[in-house]
Amino acid sequence: MPDLNELLAQVDETFDDLISLHRDLVRIPSVNTGVMPTGNETEAADYASQWLAQDGIEAEVIESAPGRGNLIANLPGASGQNKLLLMSHLDVVPVEDESKWNYAPFGAEIEGGRIYGRGTYDCKGLLACQMMAMRLLKRNGIDLSDNLVLASGADEESGGRYGFGWLAEHHPEKIKAPYAVNEGGGTHINIAGTTTYLLGVGEKGRLEVKLTVRGSSAHASTPWLGDNASYKVAEVLKRVESYQAERDTTSPIFNYLSTLAIEDVATPENVDQIIEDVRHRNPQLSSTLRALSRMTITPTMMSGGIKSNSVPEVCHITCDVRTLPHQDDAYARRELEEILQGMEGVDMDIYYMAVPNSSGYETDFAQRIKEATRRSLERDDLNWIPSISTGFTDSRFLRPLGTTTYGFNGSHPDDDPILARMHGTDESIGIKSLMSGTKIMLALAYDLLSVK
Numbered sequence: 001m002p003d004l005n006e007l008l009a010q011v012d013e014t015f016d017d018l019i020s021l022h023r024d025l026v027r028i029p030s031v032n033t034g035v036m037p038t039g040n041e042t043e044a045a046d047y048a049s050q051w052l053a054q055d056g057i058e059a060e061v062i063e064s065a066p067g068r069g070n071l072i073a074n075l076p077g078a079s080g081q082n083k084l085l086l087m088s089h090l091d092v093v094p095v096e097d098e099s100k101w102n103y104a105p106f107g108a109e110i111e112g113g114r115i116y117g118r119g120t121y122d123c124k125g126l127l128a129c130q131m132m133a134m135r136l137l138k139r140n141g142i143d144l145s146d147n148l149v150l151a152s153g154a155d156e157e158s159g160g161r162y163g164f165g166w167l168a169e170h171h172p173e174k175i176k177a178p179y180a181v182n183e184g185g186g187t188h189i190n191i192a193g194t195t196t197y198l199l200g201v202g203e204k205g206r207l208e209v210k211l212t213v214r215g216s217s218a219h220a221s222t223p224w225l226g227d228n229a230s231y232k233v234a235e236v237l238k239r240v241e242s243y244q245a246e247r248d249t250t251s252p253i254f255n256y257l258s259t260l261a262i263e264d265v266a267t268p269e270n271v272d273q274i275i276e277d278v279r280h281r282n283p284q285l286s287s288t289l290r291a292l293s294r295m296t297i298t299p300t301m302m303s304g305g306i307k308s309n310s311v312p313e314v315c316h317i318t319c320d321v322r323t324l325p326h327q328d329d330a331y332a333r334r335e336l337e338e339i340l341q342g343m344e345g346v347d348m349d350i351y352y353m354a355v356p357n358s359s360g361y362e363t364d365f366a367q368r369i370k371e372a373t374r375r376s377l378e379r380d381d382l383n384w385i386p387s388i389s390t391g392f393t394d395s396r397f398l399r400p401l402g403t404t405t406y407g408f409n410g411s412h413p414d415d416d417p418i419l420a421r422m423h424g425t426d427e428s429i430g431i432k433s434l435m436s437g438t439k440i441m442l443a444l445a446y447d448l449l450s451v452k
């Protein structure tokens with residue numbers, strides 16, 4: 001049986017297959033608008049399952065609703081138990097303004113070592129890497145101790161109700177495994193002459209807070225006879241803007257600042273100064289530290305009034321709230337109540353959109369990801385830090401099943417993450433990252449599962 005070095009060499013040899021797989025996936029426009037009918041993930045899932053079937057890999061496409069296909073493939077191991085889950089998603093966000101694109105959004109054009117198109121990076125790049133890794137394990141007849149599962153879900157971009165959320169509820173046995181890798185990490189920061197990878201260990205939570213602000217109506221020609229709700233809105237917004245969120249340095253990233261050439265030990269007292277100092281050297285890192293050291297409350301939508309000559313009686317404000325992993329909805333509610341203290345006629349409804357979640361960082365699985373990366377890139381000088389993502393991914397459906405889930409896409413250290421323009425115009429992925437991602441997924445699966 002070939003050893004890992006031979007397998008990794010085969011990734012270079014099958015380079016063309018990987019590129020054409022990735023481009024074919026991108027050319028299937030599985031756009032998710034969030035409003036049914038949408039997604040069309042079944043077409044992408046069918047393509048992927050047929051591609052895997054060429055090597056005799058068992059794959060099934062399970063629809064949660066018509067057109068909303070989820071792909072699950074399985075390489076069985078001796079125990080019959082799932083051990084490693086390779087995760088991704090099949091849907092992509094819409095193209096906002098095609099006229100701004102320099103490339104056909106679903107053309108998968110290649111230029112300057114990059115492939116351009118919606119979904120190239122998010123998330124068909126990771127899917128292609130995982131599929132190719134699975135193919136090479138199967139092709140080489142590698143004996144596995146336990147099952148390797150590949151699952152690519154529908155609807156990630158719109159909350160996962162038709163994807164991993166649905167799978168976790170209806171088919172948990174198919175996706176449940178001790179370990180999983182998904183998007184939501186694996187980019188790197190170049191700072192002070194070193195390369196540091198971010199391993200995604202958790203995600204902030206998201207709540208939507210709807211504030212109803214009430215006054216009383218009157219004719220606009222005699223406004224003193226009413227109580228104009230819009231002035232209360234102004235007061236609410238002023239209070240939210242000046243809200244000083246509690247500073248918090250318990251996120252694991254703050255234990256690893258020295259890796260990023262930050263010598264101070266972060267505390268709630270000095271964290272703002274650290275963030276300000278870092279801003280000049282690395283604005284992206286500064287922004288990450290800011291997001292990971294507090295809850296944020298951001299007013300995003302407003303409406304009010306029903307007629308241009310009436311004093312508005314009711315106005316509505318919607319706020320986007322992002323909580324740290326240990327901050328529950330009771331915490332968010334307490335903070336908001338404090339902000340609104342003493343204001344009459346303001347009601348609050350809180351809706352949980354995504355529960356904050358995290359996996360531990362000091363685990364054997366994290367070590368194995370680091371080792372797989374070291375082997376694949378042939379680099380002994382890589383640093384690592386645990387990161388909490390400010391957005392959320394499907395990982396939040398796996399962590400409650402007991403799965404240690406890390407965000408790690410295996411992008412290449414020469415590939416600048418800023419160029420990916422995830423969700424933006426001219427989204428792209430570096431071909432080097434497709435190669436490195438495939439090698440890392442392969443090395444990780446081989447290390448965890450092969451019978452030695």
Ligand SMILES: [Zn+2]
Nearest residue numbers: 122123156183
């Ligand atoms: Zn994604």
